[in-house]
Amino acid sequence: MKVKYFAWVRERIGLAEETVEPPAGVRTVGDLIDWLATRGDEYAHAFETPGVIRAAIDHTHVKPDMTIAGAREIAFFPPMTGG
Amino acid sequence: MTVPVTIRIQDADFDIAREIEALTRGRTDIGAVVSFSGICRGSEADQDIAALTLEHYPGMAEAEIQRHVDDALSRWPLTGLTVIHRVGRLVPGDNIVLVLTASAHRQAAFSAAEFLMDYLKANAPFWKREERADGSTWVEAHHRDDEAAARWEKN
Numbered sequence: 027m028k029v030k031y032f033a034w035v036r037e038r039i040g041l042a043e044e045t046v047e048p049p050a051g052v053r054t055v056g057d058l059i060d061w062l063a064t065r066g067d068e069y070a071h072a073f074e075t076p077g078v079i080r081a082a083i084d085h086t087h088v089k090p091d092m093t094i095a096g097a098r099e100i101a102f103f104p105p106m107t108g109g
Numbered sequence: 110m111t112v113p114v115t116i117r118i119q120d121a122d123f124d125i126a127r128e129i130e131a132l133t134r135g136r137t138d139i140g141a142v143v144s145f146s147g148i149c150r151g152s153e154a155d156q157d158i159a160a161l162t163l164e165h166y167p168g169m170a171e172a173e174i175q176r177h178v179d180d181a182l183s184r185w186p187l188t189g190l191t192v193i194h195r196v197g198r199l200v201p202g203d204n205i206v207l208v209l210t211a212s213a214h215r216q217a218a219f220s221a222a223e224f225l226m227d228y229l230k231a232n233a234p235f236w237k238r239e240e241r242a243d244g245s246t247w248v249e250a251h252h253r254d255d256e257a258a259a260r261w262e263k264n
Contacts, residue, residue: 032166033236034247085169087232101166101234105250108163108194108235109147109206109226 032103038072056090115191141215143222145208151201159240166234185217231258
């Protein structure tokens with residue numbers, strides 16, 4: 027699946043997007059955050075406070091307990107500050 | 110009749126008078142237009158701001174604005190809506206966002222404009238980075254923005 031990062035999540039990881047193949051045990055958005063955080067220091071830094079991170083699946087806001095089954099694009103970002 | 114809706118995300122500035130004219134031209138069913146503009150401030154918490162850079166999530170930003178527009182249309186008898194959000198680097202005094210709501214009577218237009226801004230601030234995927242003399246940082250979300258959005262939630 028494609029994963030996108032925005033704002034300081036993007037800056038800390040050093041990537042705007044990538045394709046990842048998480049292992050079978052990774053079932054929810056929260057699982058995916060925990061798994062991504064193990065992929066290196068940059069990821070650990072980006073996801074060091076998981077409660078702050080917001081997520082969207084295929085352009086719709088989702089909670090950490092949402093399943094990632096069938097997702098094409100998952101995005102992670104800080105709370106929004108537009109307007 | 111389908112309500113005319115304009116949603117744009119753009120680098121360029123917008124002309125408020127021209128956008129109102131585009132919304133109301135040839136229409137005789139509009140009795141009220143409310144216009145809200147968000148403008149880049151020159152200071153925050155007594156610190157001068159040199160510029161703001163706005164990042165967005167292309168695709169989702171448009172979809173999220175559309176969702177809130179649809180929600181507004183289901184709540185109030187609106188006859189037209191325009192939402193324009195700028196991205197890129199903006200300096201103090203620059204326009205950031207425009208919301209226009211049209212209706213036969215003012216109350217629906219006032220309420221819908223406030224609702225849309227509260228929801229956009231809390232839910233539309235845009236992020237501001239602030240440039241100051243001592244460096245640049247991402248703007249932190251305000252709890253009050255979530256509270257402003259929450260007061261519109263239906264029980």
